[in-house]
Amino acid sequence: MGYMTFIEHDGTRHKVEIEADKSLMQHAADNMVPGIDADCGGECACGTCHVIVDEAWYAKTGKINSSEQQMLEMTPEGAPTSRLACQIEITDALDGLVVRLPEFQM
Amino acid sequence: MSNSTSNSAQNQVCVIVGASHAAAQLATSLRQKGWAGAIRMISDEGRLPYQRPPLSKAFLAGETDADSLAIRPPAFYAKHQIECISGKVTAINRREKTLTLADGSEQRYDKLALCTGTRVIRLPIQGKELAGVHDLRSLADVQGIRRDLPRTHRAVIIGGGYIGLETAASLRKQGIEVVVLERAERVLQRVTAPEVSAFYQRIHEEAGVVIHTDIAATAFEGEERVERVVCADGTSYPADMVIVGIGVTPNSELAEAAGLETNNGIVVDEYCQTQDRDIVAAGDCANQWDPHSGQWRRLESVPNAMEQAKTAAATLCGERSAQTSLPWFWSDQYDLKLQIAGLSQGYDQIVIRGTTDSGRSFATFYFRERQLIAADCVNRPSEFMLAKKLLSQKQTPDPTRLADDTITVRELMAEMAD
Numbered sequence: 244m245g246y247m248t249f250i251e252h253d254g255t256r257h258k259v260e261i262e263a264d265k266s267l268m269q270h271a272a273d274n275m276v277p278g279i280d281a282d283c284g285g286e287c288a289c290g291t292c293h294v295i296v297d298e299a300w301y302a303k304t305g306k307i308n309s310s311e312q313q314m315l316e317m318t319p320e321g322a323p324t325s326r327l328a329c330q331i332e333i334t335d336a337l338d339g340l341v342v343r344l345p346e347f348q349m
Numbered sequence: 350m351s352n353s354t355s356n357s358a359q360n361q362v363c364v365i366v367g368a369s370h371a372a373a374q375l376a377t378s379l380r381q382k383g384w385a386g387a388i389r390m391i392s393d394e395g396r397l398p399y400q401r402p403p404l405s406k407a408f409l410a411g412e413t414d415a416d417s418l419a420i421r422p423p424a425f426y427a428k429h430q431i432e433c434i435s436g437k438v439t440a441i442n443r444r445e446k447t448l449t450l451a452d453g454s455e456q457r458y459d460k461l462a463l464c465t466g467t468r469v470i471r472l473p474i475q476g477k478e479l480a481g482v483h484d485l486r487s488l489a490d491v492q493g494i495r496r497d498l499p500r501t502h503r504a505v506i507i508g509g510g511y512i513g514l515e516t517a518a519s520l521r522k523q524g525i526e527v528v529v530l531e532r533a534e535r536v537l538q539r540v541t542a543p544e545v546s547a548f549y550q551r552i553h554e555e556a557g558v559v560i561h562t563d564i565a566a567t568a569f570e571g572e573e574r575v576e577r578v579v580c581a582d583g584t585s586y587p588a589d590m591v592i593v594g595i596g597v598t599p600n601s602e603l604a605e606a607a608g609l610e611t612n613n614g615i616v617v618d619e620y621c622q623t624q625d626r627d628i629v630a631a632g633d634c635a636n637q638w639d640p641h642s643g644q645w646r647r648l649e650s651v652p653n654a655m656e657q658a659k660t661a662a663a664t665l666c667g668e669r670s671a672q673t674s675l676p677w678f679w680s681d682q683y684d685l686k687l688q689i690a691g692l693s694q695g696y697d698q699i700v701i702r703g704t705t706d707s708g709r710s711f712a713t714f715y716f717r718e719r720q721l722i723a724a725d726c727v728n729r730p731s732e733f734m735l736a737k738k739l740l741s742q743k744q745t746p747d748p749t750r751l752a753d754d755t756i757t758v759r760e761l762m763a764e765m766a767d
Contacts (some may be wrong), residue, residue, distance in 0.1 A: 272421065273421055273422060273425055275377060275380065275381055275429070277381060280377075280652070280655055280659075281420075281650070282652050282655050283402075283652070283679060284400045284402060284403070284651070285418075286402070286679065286681070287686075288679040289652065289677070289679070289688065290687055290733075290734055290737075294465070310686065310728075310730050312674065313730040313731040313734075314730045314733075314734055315523070315731075316731065316759070317730075317734030317735060317738070317758065318734070318761070319738075331479055338590075349734060349736060
């Protein structure tokens, strides 16, 4: 079983066990990572699960659809490796994944 | 965040009545804020909290199963010592700080959170007890609908609000003939502008849904199962299934019987507190004072339930942090994602980016006294994010610039920042 890490804006790290077939957003919510509350339940509707993926992992997080892209473009703390956590499906290939959380969600 | 030791002694008990979105978030937020005492969540559905929005969408369309609706997995509650009790609370005894349950048992509380939600309004008409007539609020309701789907060729939906229209879309996807009967003169009348109503009517008609407005059902007829819906104007519509989605009413009787103020829901202040300092309420059941707009608000919305739950949890932990979040909503029908920011009621001007007469993408911005108050965005996530930002910062863009769809949202945003 693998692990992944969320890093809060203040540097607090949350190492959580990977469960396949769950989204990154669900991993955050199920492990009480502060700042990601899954407001819309993963429908790509609210834009409140913004994460900044570690550059080394970005390419492995899958494709961005146009809806996610448009919401990310409007996110104030957007970065080149920004994603919405609800749109990333976790697989064993993401064992070791590191993502950072912005200071604020929209 | 967890400086709340005075309220979180280990022998303190917080009981949450209800087990839906607000309850699940409230329990989670209590633990995040360091509540060290017991947390007991009492559900009269006998289930762990589950996502309701997919019930009229992916779950009804058969695209997802009941297990995947869970808001948190079962192990989550055990790990964080959130006890889930099955039962129906029949009384709050504020003096003794206990609850009475239907089976006669009692639960003591130090802090109480009322997340009792709403229940559907039933049409007071003949034939409502026939097989094949369904409400759509709970998982059990939709499981019942799904069981009836194989024998259903023609469905009549009573009510052209979001639930009715989402249901229409989900049934059409499965090849069922759908008629929607709406009592008002247009669909979505209570919540949106005529232009947006006309857009949704067009989209549904293009998908083969038959919509009748200004019409009142007066009886459901059939032998054992429903066979037709009869209306006040004498028309009748054959149906193997009827789904009634005409709105909900808050479950506030428990609070009222306990002497708490109720008025279109359980009355709470901006901290989600009732008149009793040990009792909070959150979610669809709560009618909250909003000091910014100077209005009472009872919203039927998951995001609102989540935000109120966080506020209520903070209050129970001894923090004073008023709720200031912007209301927002979403609705999925066919390939259309509607995202709504703010509350449009009382608008006196609208501006539309794009067109509602053709195509499947536009954004409607609502103004009152020249101030932006809300936006309905259909397949326009950029506009939705722009609206959220402008409304949160109480900014109002130039309506003429906003209406010009050749100016990008990025450019509009840049202009606002200048």
